[in-house]
Amino acid sequence: MIKKVRTNPTQNEQLLFEISSPGKNGYQLPDLDVPTIDAAEALGAGNTRAEIEDFPEVSEVDVIRHFTRLSTWNFAIDLGLYPLGSCTMKYNPRINEQAARVDGMAWIHPYQPDSLSQGAMQVCAELERCLLDITGMDAITLQPAAGAHGEFTGILLIHAALAAQGNPRKKLLIPDSAHGTNPATAHMAGYSVENIASNSRGMVDTEALARAVTEDVAGIMITNPSTIGVFEENIAQVADIMHSKGALLYMDGANMNALAGISRPGDFGVDVMHLNLHKTFSTPHGGGGPGAGPVAVKQHLEPFLPIPRLARVGDKWAWNYDRPQSVGRVRAFYGNFGVLVRALAYIMAHGGNGLPRATYDALLNANYIRKLLEPYYDLPYAEPSMHECVFSDARQSKLGVDTMSIAKRLIDYGFHPYTVAFPLIVKGALMIEPTETESKRELDLFADAMISIAKEVEETPDLVKTAPHTTRTAKVDEVTAARKPIVRWKRPS
Amino acid sequence: MLDTIGLSKIEDLVAYLPKAVRYDKPLAIAPGRSEYDILDYFKARGAENAVAGGNGYACFLGAGVYNHYRPVMVDTVVSRGEFLTSYTPYQAEISQGTLTAIFEFQTMICQLTGMDVANASMYDASTAVPEAAMMAIRATGRSHILTARTVHPEYREVLHTYTQHQGIPLDEFGYDAATGLIDIEDLSRTITKDTAAVIIQTPNFFGIVENVKQAAAIAHEHGALLVVVFSEAVSLGLLEPPRDADIVAGELQSFAIPPSYGGPFAGVIACKEKWIRQIPGRLAGETKDANGNRAFCLTLATREQHIRREKATSNICTNQALIALMATVYLAVYGKQGLRELAVQNLSKAHYLAGKTKTIFSGPFFNEFVVRAESKGVAEINRELEAKKIIGGLPLEKFYPELKNTMLLCCTEMSRKPQMDLVAEALA
Numbered sequence: 033m034i035k036k037v038r039t040n041p042t043q044n045e046q047l048l049f050e051i052s053s054p055g056k057n058g059y060q061l062p063d064l065d066v067p068t069i070d071a072a073e074a075l076g077a078g079n080t081r082a083e084i085e086d087f088p089e090v091s092e093v094d095v096i097r098h099f100t101r102l103s104t105w106n107f108a109i110d111l112g113l114y115p116l117g118s119c120t121m122k123y124n125p126r127i128n129e130q131a132a133r134v135d136g137m138a139w140i141h142p143y144q145p146d147s148l149s150q151g152a153m154q155v156c157a158e159l160e161r162c163l164l165d166i167t168g169m170d171a172i173t174l175q176p177a178a179g180a181h182g183e184f185t186g187i188l189l190i191h192a193a194l195a196a197q198g199n200p201r202k203k204l205l206i207p208d209s210a211h212g213t214n215p216a217t218a219h220m221a222g223y224s225v226e227n228i229a230s231n232s233r234g235m236v237d238t239e240a241l242a243r244a245v246t247e248d249v250a251g252i253m254i255t256n257p258s259t260i261g262v263f264e265e266n267i268a269q270v271a272d273i274m275h276s277k278g279a280l281l282y283m284d285g286a287n288m289n290a291l292a293g294i295s296r297p298g299d300f301g302v303d304v305m306h307l308n309l310h311k312t313f314s315t316p317h318g319g320g321g322p323g324a325g326p327v328a329v330k331q332h333l334e335p336f337l338p339i340p341r342l343a344r345v346g347d348k349w350a351w352n353y354d355r356p357q358s359v360g361r362v363r364a365f366y367g368n369f370g371v372l373v374r375a376l377a378y379i380m381a382h383g384g385n386g387l388p389r390a391t392y393d394a395l396l397n398a399n400y401i402r403k404l405l406e407p408y409y410d411l412p413y414a415e416p417s418m419h420e421c422v423f424s425d426a427r428q429s430k431l432g433v434d435t436m437s438i439a440k441r442l443i444d445y446g447f448h449p450y451t452v453a454f455p456l457i458v459k460g461a462l463m464i465e466p467t468e469t470e471s472k473r474e475l476d477l478f479a480d481a482m483i484s485i486a487k488e489v490e491e492t493p494d495l496v497k498t499a500p501h502t503t504r505t506a507k508v509d510e511v512t513a514a515r516k517p518i519v520r521w522k523r524p525s
Numbered sequence: 526m527l528d529t530i531g532l533s534k535i536e537d538l539v540a541y542l543p544k545a546v547r548y549d550k551p552l553a554i555a556p557g558r559s560e561y562d563i564l565d566y567f568k569a570r571g572a573e574n575a576v577a578g579g580n581g582y583a584c585f586l587g588a589g590v591y592n593h594y595r596p597v598m599v600d601t602v603v604s605r606g607e608f609l610t611s612y613t614p615y616q617a618e619i620s621q622g623t624l625t626a627i628f629e630f631q632t633m634i635c636q637l638t639g640m641d642v643a644n645a646s647m648y649d650a651s652t653a654v655p656e657a658a659m660m661a662i663r664a665t666g667r668s669h670i671l672t673a674r675t676v677h678p679e680y681r682e683v684l685h686t687y688t689q690h691q692g693i694p695l696d697e698f699g700y701d702a703a704t705g706l707i708d709i710e711d712l713s714r715t716i717t718k719d720t721a722a723v724i725i726q727t728p729n730f731f732g733i734v735e736n737v738k739q740a741a742a743i744a745h746e747h748g749a750l751l752v753v754v755f756s757e758a759v760s761l762g763l764l765e766p767p768r769d770a771d772i773v774a775g776e777l778q779s780f781a782i783p784p785s786y787g788g789p790f791a792g793v794i795a796c797k798e799k800w801i802r803q804i805p806g807r808l809a810g811e812t813k814d815a816n817g818n819r820a821f822c823l824t825l826a827t828r829e830q831h832i833r834r835e836k837a838t839s840n841i842c843t844n845q846a847l848i849a850l851m852a853t854v855y856l857a858v859y860g861k862q863g864l865r866e867l868a869v870q871n872l873s874k875a876h877y878l879a880g881k882t883k884t885i886f887s888g889p890f891f892n893e894f895v896v897r898a899e900s901k902g903v904a905e906i907n908r909e910l911e912a913k914k915i916i917g918g919l920p921l922e923k924f925y926p927e928l929k930n931t932m933l934l935c936c937t938e939m940s941r942k943p944q945m946d947l948v949a950e951a952l953a
Contacts, residue, residue, distance in 0.1 A: 045625075047625070047628070047629060047632075048629050048857055049629075049632065052860075055862075056860070057859075057860050057862050057863055058598070058857070058858045058859075058860065058863075059596065059858050059859045059860070059863040059867075061863070061866055061867060061870060061938060062938070064870055064873055064874075065941060065942040066873055066874055066877035066942055066945075067873065067877065068869065068873050069869070069872050069873040069876045069877075071763050071868075071869060071872060074872060074876060074889060075734055075763070075764070075872075075889045075891070076734075076889055078738075078765065079734050079764060079765055079889060080763055080764060080765060081763065081764060081765045081766060083861060083865075084636055084637060084761075084762070084861050084864065084865070085636060086636060087633065087636050087637075087856075087860060087861035087864070088633075088856070088857055088860050088861065089860045089861050089862065090857060090860060092598065092858070094857075095598055095602075095854065095857045095858055096598065096601065096602070098857070099602040099605075099608075099626070099854060099857075100602075100605070102621070102622040102623075102625050102626055103602075103605045103607035103608055103622045104607065104622065105619075105620075105621035105622040105625070106607040106608065106611045106614075106619065106620055106621070106622035106623055107607075107611060107616070107619040107620065108606050108607045108608075108609070108610040108611040109606070109610035109611070110606030110607065110609075110610045111606075111607070114610075114611075114612065116612055119612055121610075121612060123610075124609065124610050127560045127563055127564065129604065129609075130564060131563060131564060131567040132785070133600070134564070134567045134568055134571045135571060135576050135578065135579030135580075136567070136568065136570065136571015136572055136573075136574050136576045136579055136580070137567055137570070137571050137785070137786075138783035138784070138785055139576045139577045139578055139579050139592070139783055139784060140574045140575070140576060140577070140784060140785070140786045141577065141584055141586045141590055141592070141784045141786075141916065142590055142784065142786050142787030143586045143588055143590070143919050144574075144575055144584070144586060144916050145907075145911075145916075148574060148575035148911070148916065149574050149575070149786065150573045150574065151569075151570035151571055151572065151573030151574040152570070152574050152786045154570055154573065155567070155570050162554050165552050165553045165554060166552065166554075168548070177648035177649065177652065177788065177789070177845075178648060178841070178842065178843035178844070179842065179843060180830070180840040180841055180842045180843065181648060181652070181841075183840065184687075184840060188686070188689075188690075191690060200690075211831075211842075212829075212830040212831040212832070212833070212834045212837070212842075213830050213831075213840050213842050215830075215834040215835035216830035216833070216834060216835055216837040216839065216840035217840040218835060219835040219836075219837075219840075220687070220691070220839070220840055221690055222689075222690025222691055222692075223690075225834075225835045263542060263546070265542075265543070267546065268543075268545060268546065293548070293552055294539060294547065294548055295539075295542070295546050295547055295548050296548045299545070299546065299548060300545070300546045308843075310843065316609045316610050316847070317610070317611065317612045317613070317843075317846075318603075318608065318609055318610075318611075318846050318847025318848075318850070319608055319611050319612070319613065319614060319620075319623040319626075319627075319846040319847060319850065320612070320613040320614070320623070320645070320646075320807065320843065320844050320845075320846030320847075321646070321789075321843045321844040321845045321846045321847065321848070322648075322788075322789035322791075322843070322844075322845045322846075322847060322848055323843040324789075338686075359686060359689075360682060360683075360685055360686035360689070361651075361679060361682045361683050361686055362652075362683065362686055362687075363648065363649065363651055363652055363683060363788075364589060364649060364650070364651035364677070364679040364680060364683060364787065365590075365679070365786070365787025365788060366786065366787050366788075367787070367788055368648075368788040368789035369785050369786040369787055369788050369789075370783075370785040370786075370788065370789050371788075371789055373567065377563050377567070379554060380555075380557070380558050380562075380563050380566065381557055381558060381560075381563060382557050383554055383555055383556040383557030383558065384551055384552035384553065384554035384555065384556060385551070385556050385557060386556075386557040387552060387554070388552070392535045392536070392538065393535075395535075395538045395539065396526055396527070396530075396535055396538060397526075399530050399538060400526045400529060400530060403529050403530050403531075404529070416538075416541055418539075439616070440616075440618070443616070443618060443619055448612075448616065448619065449616055454831075472526055500618050500619075503618045503619060504621070505617070505618050505619075505621050505814045505818065505820050506618070506814040506815035506816045506818070507618065507814060507815045508617040508618060508812060508813075508814050508815075508820045508821075508822045509812045509813050509814065509815070509820075510617070510812065510822050510824065512812050512813070513810040513811070513812035513822050513824040514810070514824050514825055514826070514827075517801060517808070517810050517824055517825060518810055518811040518812075519628075519631055519642050519643075519801070519808050519809065519810050519811075519824070520628070520631050520632040520635045520641070520642065520643070521628065521629070521632040
């Protein structure tokens with residue numbers, strides 16, 4: 033039975049271009065306090081355009097209604113559980129948004145002199161200090177704009193460190209359970225990829241690893257906890273194997289929400305790692321970004337970090353560009369500063385006492401869901417779960433219903449689906465990460481929905497296969513979209 | 526909940542972990558603080574910065590980051606939890622709000638740039654430039670990239686960082702010392718049959734509006750693609766779009782994104798139809814739902830890392846979606862007429878101040894220009910201005926050693942005449 037939602041009419045709305053009518057506008061500029069310049073004269077007639085063809089012309093009321101109507105077509109954390117595995121969709125505290133909008137944080141130019149930016153630099157320094165304490169690493173750059181960007185930075189660091197010893201090597205090892213960004217990153221940094229098969233318990237097979245690590249191997253990219261939500265029990269041994277052959281251990285910090293305050297990568301042999309501030313540190317996903325992907329390293333990689341580096345000179349902060357071994361810049365300016373502000377606000381609100389509590393709550397919620405769903409869904413790996421649990425559709429697929437259909441049916445029950453069909457090592461995966469910010473009430477409703485769907489699969493499988501049934505938009509034809517791409521509006525001829 | 530799981534205390538959840546990987550010490554972070562304390566902290570840190578508008582400073586810096594007014598509608602819309610707290614719209618049936626807005630964003634970027642396809646955003650322009658370069662390499666099967674020295678120096682640095690291990694030789698060509706435009710002869714001299722892309726920026730780093738047609742002709746004559754970069758998006762309201770480019774890589778910070786000490790911004794890549802399968806990042810496409818209604822979804826995902834892994838066009842996953850939404854709302858507010866009027870105001874303010882100073886380049890400029898300090902040095906001028914709560918221009922010698930004692934100034938619609946007159950006075 034569906035308990036969480038009932039249908040509610042939503043407004044229809046056309047595209048901005050379709051509601052546009054000539055002469056309408058929603059802006060007001062102050063009067064010019066200098067003479068108006070003739071554009072064609074100043075720039076040359078060939079350099080100016082007559083008009084922006086088909087650009088919208090709408091009123092202020094049109095704008096607010098348009099985007100408000102669109103917004104009601106979205107699911108969001110603010111509406112309910114959003115249990116995407118490895119995405120850490122936790123509540124986004126609004127104090128973070130306020131902090132980033134303080135004039136003194138928002139209206140500062142990256143090229144204003146350091147002497148006029150000390151407050152911003154202090155914020156960066158304080159965030160660096162907190163993140164190093166949480167990770168147990170020695171040095172950090174806040175420059176990367178997202179997780180994948182952090183991975184790229186981290187692999188460049190490995191390349192530079194090995195090159196400084198005479199040979200950057202050729203290959204990176206990546207477990208078959210890894211995120212797709214890992215191999216894509218390795219390729220961009222000039223490395224070839226060798227996939228490492230997981231053992232029967234979903235962990236890195238250390239014997240296979242020891243055989244794979246040759247003089248050609250620069251390092252391994254490991255996600256810990258892994259994408260099945262399990263702590264790599266042999267992580268220290270993995271580090272030893274890599275180090276004994278002169279190779280390095282990169283940790284994808286996507287799942288750091290399982291560790292913050294209770295376990296530090298710096299203590300179990302990680303040489304370099306990235307953090308996703310838009311996951312562990314609650315900055316909003318915003319429909320796909322922005323994020324931030326700081327990269328933390330052990331001391332031996334510090335000389336290679338991107339320029340500029342924050343430095344204390346006397347009693348002031350300064351940006352240091354004089355770093356001859358640096359891999360260079362990975363981005364203009366200093367990083368997604370507004371995201372850094374939000375993350376620091378989150379850390380301050382939780383404090384040193386609250387961060388481990390949040391981590392334990394994330395673990396509790398995941399294990400609670402696992403316990404409630406275990407009788408109904410196949411659990412491919414019996415290892416203890418950290419912050420997420422991964423089921424498979426093995427039982428349901430025998431009845432002709434796959435993980436994607438179960439996910440779509442979950443929408444009818446008022447929930448966003450879990451991560452579908454990932455990680456690749458689990459056939460038909462259901463990857464569920466509830467995060468710490470969900471109440472028992474919400475988790476119970478979710479489990480109830482999942483159990484109800486499991487029963488539907490047995491009794492009325494077609495109901496599940498044809499879901500969703502209650503959304504304003506029915507199942508979307510993604511195949512046609514890809515076959516004949518229409519990626520912009522055009523005026524009908 | 527612990528009872529259900531069969532544990533007695535919450536720490537038992539990790540009791541199986543080896544002691545060596547546990548961290549039992551308290552973090553060296555102060556205990557949790559109240560909203561009031563946190564806001565107070567950021568206000569106090571903010572007060573230690575010079576803040577344009579905020580604590581009375583006027584800012585004449587541009588160079589890739591611009592002080593434009595942000596209509597209140599922008600934050601009103603992006604603060605809606607349905608936009609702010611949703612994930613990448615993989616589940617199309619419950620993400621039509623985000624998908625529709627992305628489709629509108631892509632359309633408006635195409636209308637502004639004269640391109641056929643635009644992606645859903647990149648991190649910023651500095652990372653969009655190397656992605657555009659790698660795209661051109663895939664498209665042409667060639668290996669060299671030739672970049673104008675008038676492309677933003679930090680974009681060129683990032684281009685170097687990205688390409689250093691991919692076997693992509695980088696070359697640069699110069700600018701005309703009199704006009705500030707790209708040196709066409711130098712371009713013709715340096716382009717070869719191995720050049721995959723010629724990269725230029727307009728308005729360029731000196732604020733000068735380049736002749737895109739001419740650069741395109743030379744690039745195309747040699748079988749290379751032309752990549753056109755922009756950092757001041759407001760210029761697109763007035764300038765002829767770079768229709769002759771093959772790829773456009775730009776920065777949208779000007780469209781309602783506060784300077785925020787350099788980020789988060791939103792970059793974008795747009796291109797001609799024929800390169801659609803080479804474009805990195807997400808794309809929203811139009812289709813229908815099972816009831817025949819118009820619907821949108823992410824499309825051509827086989828280019829992307831979660832499907833293609835090491836063979837993907839890029840490793841990008843998280844992009845700048847909410848920032849792209851800010852730009853979309855901004856463009857809806859200003860619209861066809863407003864964006865032009867805004868651009869004319871920027872042009873007029875810059876030309877007013879430039880008219881009172883000695884600019885060093887004769888090429889046409891939009892809202893930035895380079896001046897030479899006469900009697901005093903640029904450092905001294907900026908010190909004098911700072912005393913009057915004015916943040917002066919960017920000294921160019923750091924990036925262009927040959928441009929000693931010069932600064933890059935920028936005026937926007939937020940620049941006011943009294944402060945502009947003070948800048949002119951200091952430069953006199």
